[in-house]
Amino acid sequence: MVETIAIGLGLGLIAIGAILALAAGIRNVAQGRASLKKVSVMIVPLAIFGICYAILNSVDRAAMLTLVIMMSLMALAIVISSTRRTFNL
Numbered sequence: 001m002v003e004t005i006a007i008g009l010g011l012g013l014i015a016i017g018a019i020l021a022l023a024a025g026i027r028n029v030a031q032g033r034a035s036l037k038k039v040s041v042m043i044v045p046l047a048i049f050g051i052c053y054a055i056l057n058s059v060d061r062a063a064m065l066t067l068v069i070m071m072s073l074m075a076l077a078i079v080i081s082s083t084r085r086t087f088n089l
Contacts (some may be wrong), residue, residue, distance in 0.1 A: 007060050018046060045070055 025039035048069055052062035 004060060007063055011059065011063060018042065 021042055022039075025034060025042060028034035029036055029039050045066060049062055049066040052065045052069075053059065056062050056065065
């Protein structure tokens with residue numbers, strides 16, 4: 001029970017942060033200070049969470065799977081970035 005409440009509160013804070021970041025991104029795109037491609041990257045975690053939730057029908061499990069997927073993608077991006085920098089690709 002406590003875990004469900006904690007994850008729910010955490011997701012609520014993440015949602016508020018994502019909405020504020022998206023609003024700032026839209027404002028920056030409208031003012032010409034950022035490109036749409038860079039701002040659209042913020043949608044990736046929300047899309048992954050939505051897909052996980054549709055598959056698992058559980059907010060708790062979808063949140064944890066999203067965390068694992070995003071951490072894996074981050075590790076992969078670090079490896080690719082380091083490899084490109086090392087070999088000047």
